[in-house]
Amino acid sequence: MKKYLFLFVVLAYSQAAFACDACKKQQPKFLQGITHGPGPDSNWDYLIVALMVFITLYVMAATLKCLIKPAEIGREHIKRMILND
Incomplete structure (x- = not known):
């Protein structure tokens, strides 16, 4: 059970770590898809x-x-x- 809980947490976090489509458009080219929010x-x-x-x-x-x-x-x-x- 612990193995599945750990797997669920890792997968949930990995999906939250990627930027959404709106954020991708605001980022510089080399940061697109990595970070959320407006660019630097x-x-x-x-x-x-x-x-x-x-x-x-x-x-x-x-x-x-x-x-x-x-x-x-x-x-x-x-x-x-x-x-x-």
Whole structure:
């Protein structure tokens, strides 16, 4: 049952993610069919989105790095107090 519920949610979300016909006409050529709403007002919008994507990717990479290979190896680190109890 969980498998079918997950499949339903994924399919429902994928249909909602595509733009409708009215929105497709308002978007620039390379964004048609992807986003909803009117097109960007200026080139600053592209810069802001690119900056947000860069920050997000950087934070994801830093998080994965810290999770995969943590650098706390000292015996006096606070995590040792918690783990040794």
